[in-house]
Amino acid sequence: MEFGSGDPEALMRDFLREVGGCAVIDGGLATELEANGADLNDPLWSAKCLISSSHLIRKVHLDYLEAGANIIITSSYQATIQGFESRGFSAEESEALLRKSAEIACEARDIFYKECSEGFENHNKTKKHTVLVAASIGSYGAYLADGSEYSGEYSKEMTLEKLKNFHRRRVEVLAESGADLIAFETIPNKLEAQAYVELLEENNTRTPAWFSFNSKDGVNVVSGDSLIECASIADSCKKVVAIGINCTPPRFIQGLILSIRKVTKKPILIYPNSGERYDAEKKEWVASTGVTDEDFVSYVRVWCEAGACLIGGCCRTTPNTIRGISKVLQNYVPNESEEDRILFVVCLLLRSIWR
Numbered sequence: 001m002e003f004g005s006g007d008p009e010a011l012m013r014d015f016l017r018e019v020g021g022c023a024v025i026d027g028g029l030a031t032e033l034e035a036n037g038a039d040l041n042d043p044l045w046s047a048k049c050l051i052s053s054s055h056l057i058r059k060v061h062l063d064y065l066e067a068g069a070n071i072i073i074t075s076s077y078q079a080t081i082q083g084f085e086s087r088g089f090s091a092e093e094s095e096a097l098l099r100k101s102a103e104i105a106c107e108a109r110d111i112f113y114k115e116c117s118e119g120f121e122n123h124n125k126t127k128k129h130t131v132l133v134a135a136s137i138g139s140y141g142a143y144l145a146d147g148s149e150y151s152g153e154y155s156k157e158m159t160l161e162k163l164k165n166f167h168r169r170r171v172e173v174l175a176e177s178g179a180d181l182i183a184f185e186t187i188p189n190k191l192e193a194q195a196y197v198e199l200l201e202e203n204n205t206r207t208p209a210w211f212s213f214n215s216k217d218g219v220n221v222v223s224g225d226s227l228i229e230c231a232s233i234a235d236s237c238k239k240v241v242a243i244g245i246n247c248t249p250p251r252f253i254q255g256l257i258l259s260i261r262k263v264t265k266k267p268i269l270i271y272p273n274s275g276e277r278y279d280a281e282k283k284e285w286v287a288s289t290g291v292t293d294e295d296f297v298s299y300v301r302v303w304c305e306a307g308a309c310l311i312g313g314c315c316r317t318t319p320n321t322i323r324g325i326s327k328v329l330q331n332y333v334p335n336e337s338e339e340d341r342i343l344f345v346v347c348l349l350l351r352s353i354w355r
């Protein structure tokens with residue numbers, strides 16, 4: 001799907017127009033891989049499936065597309081060249097595994113489009129909708145696999161240059177992988193945001209990116225750095241086409257959207273986790289500490305009204321959550337003046353008659 005004719009900002013603008021103003025991002029990948037039988041107890045986490053069970057990744061992407069996702073995020077969050085090399089893969093093989101994450105997502109999209117045009121004989125009927133593939137890049141802390149993307153505390157020796165060197169080749173490979181955009185996810189501190197901006201600018205890539213931070217207090221990013229400063233860094237880069245928050249409890253999201261809005265006019269994306277607590281020592285989610293799917297979905301209107309226009313789920317959310325979000329967004333009427341509201345409803349009616 002070609003949007004924006006090479007202008008990064010136009011890509012997101014055209015895409016949002018095409019999907020009716022608000023887009024649905026997919027939900028937790030690892031959560032669903034495990035639900036489908038994958039064992040992710042591994043420093044490579046969901047990226048482990050790139051080596052051994054790509055069919056499961058394809059299936060989970062498809063489940064999210066059928067649930068209504070307009071954007072699917074690749075399985076490369078914890079996939080790094082350094083991580084694969086420590087498993088004995090060569091640099092070339094490691095890069096091929098990164099590319100494979102985008103290829104699987106693009107394949108899932110092709111299958112989805114084909115199924116839509118064939119009328120979903122073997123599936124529940126789902127309407128064809130536009131789909132973008134976002135290549136995930138997890139933070140340096142995600143590579144460490146010690147939970148430090150949730151603390152943002154890197155060693156004192158960590159510098160901007162070291163972070164850029166760590167991420168450089170992965171960004172280059174994923175930018176050329178066929179994905180429509182790069183999703184820098186769970187960015188825990190200002191230094192890493194700055195490193196990504198400099199890599200995008202030094203790189204001649206035309207692939208746009210989104211920046212997504214995480215917060216554990218509803219005010220700052222997890223390291224304690226100011227969210228407003230982090231979002232301003234993202235806003236300063238022309239190749240950044242959306243800014244937001246992921247893997248953060250739903251109860252914090254509204255306030256965080258309002259903070260981001262103070263420093264950017266770019267579209268705001270959010271894909272919270274289920275609100276459950278992650279025990280970094282035991283490396284597991286503490287069950288029953290989060291919100292139900294119904295509660296999660298009941299926030300969606302509030303998030304739209306606060307200014308978010310790309311909404312999905314992160315850890316512990318499922319195709320069910322995404323189906324719920326999709327339903328709300330299909331019927332969402334922006335909270336504008338009475339005239340705008342009437343005009344919007346008339347447009348919706350006309351659109352359904354023309355179809």
Ligand SMILES: [Zn+2]
Binds near residue numbers: 247314
């Ligand atoms: Zn998450």
